[in-house]
Amino acid sequence: MATVNLPRxxxxxxxxxxxxxxxxxxxxxxxxxxxxxxxxxxxxxxxxHIVDTYRSGGDVGSITIDELWRAKELYDSAFHPDTGEKMFVIGRMSAQVPMNMTITGLMMTFYKSTPAVVFWQWINQSFNAIVNYTNRSGDSPITNKQLATSYILATGGALSTALGLNSLVKKAPPLIGRWVPFAAVASANCINIPMMRLKEIQEGVAVSDANGNKLGYSRRAALDGIMLVTLSRIGMATPGMVIVPIFMDRLEKKGFLARYPWSTAPIQLALIGLCLTFATPMCCALFSQQAAIHVAMLEPDLREKIRKLPDPPDIVYYNKGL
Known part of the structure; x- marks a missing residue:
């Protein structure tokens, strides 16, 4: 059966x-x-080819709806949604789990050595910069200056947190030290995400009614969206960087890691990979992409503009980002 004969x-x-x-x-x-x-x-x-042909109403041959969606899934995984260009492989969403698994696992394995802390926090923020650049908006692109500023500040924030906390927890239980990388990653997210979306903070994000009619721009909605994205990003890191250290601490206390020191990195990589495989999509799904906000929460001028409409909505919607 040709796709053109299936329901659109x-x-x-x-x-x-x-x-x-x-x-x-x-x-x-x-x-x-x-x-x-x-x-x-x-x-x-x-x-x-299948996606482009189907969008234009052409005949893509004898494929099923499931095969059409599989083609769309592959297309979305590799091509930029605005420009249509093939994205750099490690910047794609499909590379998030293996890349983060590797970087996080090694970051948590070598968390005691200052040179290792500096190196892996730098690698982590460099990877984040690549992801941000690869997935930049085609309509409102991230400038090189914005990328560089975000990269420098996030790296500085992560290093300051990691090195500062490492010096404070030297006499604390070993488990506390194992949680320092998580604190560094969380602090970097709190810096990196707002910096990458600074234009939205300054100018606002578009808000629309339930029918998609644009009503204006809101800085308050932008701040709410950035907060939700930051929470979901921290949530993605939490299982692997908070729960896995508890398990590793138990293995260390039982003497397993002392008997098999070579096993530390492989065990952490496997456990973190398992956590990220589920935590990444499940935390992305915590909040709807089209987030809602009450009109009463908007800036006074926008609120009054909306209330003067013939049938003013009580709730408006905006794209919170990822």
Missing amino acids: VDIDKPRYDQSTYVGRAKHFFSITNPLNIFATDKELRNAK
Whole structure:
């Protein structure tokens, strides 16, 4: 059966219901699927051909709706949504789990040595910069100055936190020291995300009614969205960087790590990879992409503008970002 004879679906919207947590989780499990980074160039070109042809109303051959969505999943995993250009592989969403697993695992393995702390925090923030640049908006691109400033401040914040806390917890229980990398990553997120979205903080983010009609720009909505994204990013890191250290601390107390010192990094990498495989999509799904805010919470001028409309809404919506 040719796809053109199947019911048309809007492939520019998520496949799953985004008004429910389960639907959002399914969506993010598909776009963060690490297996997508192994797709060959031929497979990616074929997926792009199917998506482009289907969008234009052409005949893409005898494929099912499931195969169409699989092509869209591959397309989204590798091509920029605004420019259509193929993205650098380690900056893709599908690379988040393997890259973060490796960096976080090594960051937590070598957390005691100052040179190692500096090196791995620098590597982590360099990776974040690559991800931010790769996924930059095509409509409102991140400037090189903004990227550089965010990179320097986030790296400085992470290093200050890690090195400062390491010096304070020398006499604390070993588990406390194992949690220092998490504190550094959390602090870097609190710096990096607002810096990358500084334009939204200054000018506001577009808010719309339930029908998608743009009503204006709100700085308050932008701040709320940035807070939600920061919480979800910290949430992604929490299972691997808070729970895994408890398990490793137990192994250390039982003498397992002393008997098998070579096993520390592999065990942490495996456990963190398992945590991130689930935590990444599940935390991305915590808050709806189209977030809601009460009109009463908006800036006075925008609030009054909306209330003067013929049928003013009580709630408006905005894209919170990722």
